[in-house]
Amino acid sequence: MDLPALLPRFRGRLHDPRTATVVGRLLGVAVLVCFVTGVVSHYLQEPPAWLSAHLPTRPVSGYRVTQGLHVISGTAAVPLLLVKLWTVYPRLFAWPPVRSVTHALERLSIAVLVAATLLELFMGLLNTVQWYVWPFSFRQVHWALAWVIIGSLLLHLAVKAPVVLANWRRRPTELREQDIEDEIDRRSLLLGLGTAVGAVTLFTAGQSVTPLKDLALLAPRDPDAGLQGLPVNRTARAAGITEEAVRAWRLHVEGPKPYDLTLDELRAMPQHRVELPIACVEGWSKSAHWEGVRIKDLLARAGLPDGARLRIVSLQRRGGYGVTEMDRPYTRDDLTLLALRLNGEILTPDHGFPARVIAPNRPGVLQTKWVTRLEVLA
Ligand SMILES: Nc1nc2c(c(=O)[nH]1)N[C@H]1C(S)=C(S)[C@@H](COP(=O)(O)O)O[C@H]1N2
Ligand SMILES: [Mo]
Numbered sequence: 001m002d003l004p005a006l007l008p009r010f011r012g013r014l015h016d017p018r019t020a021t022v023v024g025r026l027l028g029v030a031v032l033v034c035f036v037t038g039v040v041s042h043y044l045q046e047p048p049a050w051l052s053a054h055l056p057t058r059p060v061s062g063y064r065v066t067q068g069l070h071v072i073s074g075t076a077a078v079p080l081l082l083v084k085l086w087t088v089y090p091r092l093f094a095w096p097p098v099r100s101v102t103h104a105l106e107r108l109s110i111a112v113l114v115a116a117t118l119l120e121l122f123m124g125l126l127n128t129v130q131w132y133v134w135p136f137s138f139r140q141v142h143w144a145l146a147w148v149i150i151g152s153l154l155l156h157l158a159v160k161a162p163v164v165l166a167n168w169r170r171r172p173t174e175l176r177e178q179d180i181e182d183e184i185d186r187r188s189l190l191l192g193l194g195t196a197v198g199a200v201t202l203f204t205a206g207q208s209v210t211p212l213k214d215l216a217l218l219a220p221r222d223p224d225a226g227l228q229g230l231p232v233n234r235t236a237r238a239a240g241i242t243e244e245a246v247r248a249w250r251l252h253v254e255g256p257k258p259y260d261l262t263l264d265e266l267r268a269m270p271q272h273r274v275e276l277p278i279a280c281v282e283g284w285s286k287s288a289h290w291e292g293v294r295i296k297d298l299l300a301r302a303g304l305p306d307g308a309r310l311r312i313v314s315l316q317r318r319g320g321y322g323v324t325e326m327d328r329p330y331t332r333d334d335l336t337l338l339a340l341r342l343n344g345e346i347l348t349p350d351h352g353f354p355a356r357v358i359a360p361n362r363p364g365v366l367q368t369k370w371v372t373r374l375e376v377l378a
Pocket of ligand 1: 230231232233234239278279280281314316320321322323350351352364365366367368369370
């Protein structure tokens with residue numbers, strides 16, 4: 001017997017180009033939203049030089065919305081991708097496997113697309129449950145893979161454009177009985193897929209979409225959990241913040257006229273109240289009331305009336321995000337505080353006592369807790 005006769009044959013009617021097109025379109029929307037919001041997140045966290053002076057601080061909840069959408073669309077992409085792969089997997093057994101050089105390249109690009117997308121979604125999903133098991137930097141690899149995906153996706157769409165266009169609309173005329181049955185089956189598949197996407201979305205979106213919070217049964221984070229009405233990502237203990245360090249705490253501010261302040265001295269400065277969200281890259285977010293001293297007032301006191309690029313140093317000596325940078329658009333913003341109070345109470349140790357950063361439209365990872373130094377960067 002020759003090999004083709006031994007290969008599996010698929011007569012299931014949903015493995016057709018029309019189904020692949022319909023599911024592919026939905027997957028395409030999810031991937032596009034996820035990609036665009038991911039680029040936003042990356043640039044807000046690690047702005048290139050040309051952008052750093054122009055980062056937008058409004059709308060104050062912008063990052064809350066884009067990162068909420070990022071995690072929602074990425075989660076919805078999981079069932080969409082699985083069904084898309086199920087629809088097209090019989091093509092793995094197409095014979096002959098390679099017809100020409102271009103065909104070989106096309107198959108290779110699809111292999112890259114599928115592998116990169118599976119890995120990307122899997123990594124992202126593990127990230128939302130705070131499981132950083134990778135021996136490499138999550139963010140760099142997630143970022144690089146996103147471009148691999150977009151590149152190979154554009155190539156894939158270009159190659160498949162004729163098939164996609166031919167199947168974009170349901171064939172209007174002269175439906176054979178077989179076509180009608182196919183259509184009914186297709187609708188059943190899409191109904192199941194829609195239910196799956198709807199369920200994962202509805203049961204997780206509440207971690208950032210407050211009206212849905214009571215439905216967030218599958219969400220890794222309960223936005224209502226945590227002291228003072230706010231979840232905690234890294235506790236004071238996990239960050240190695242000792243009681244001695246807190247007792248010896250001073251705020252040191254650099255500038256033409258550097259100075260140190262005790263907590264009482266900081267409390268004696270003009271206090272401001274703002275309502276701003278913490279929006280974690282991992283997908284949960286929550287709005288809160290903060291009270292403290294404007295960063296710009298602290299800088300003016302050091303002889304920097306126009307703000308400055310800052311390095312913000314915390315008491316935390318181990319692990320990431322103990323030291324962060326803040327660009328000018330934030331440091332000169334009225335809403336950017338060195339917060340001392342949260343929702344009407346003095347910060348708890350886990351929320352950054354004695355003092356933490358809160359700034360508008362900023363990823364949660366950069367809202368540094370246990371701040372002890374503001375250093376001026378060139
Ligand atoms: N020094 C320090 N600040 C930090 C972190 C950290 O690990 N170390 N985690 C950040 C992250 S990832 C988030 S989402 C917010 C969470 O703030 P909260 O614990 O007060 O809710 O704090 C940020 N500030
Ligand atoms: Mo975070």
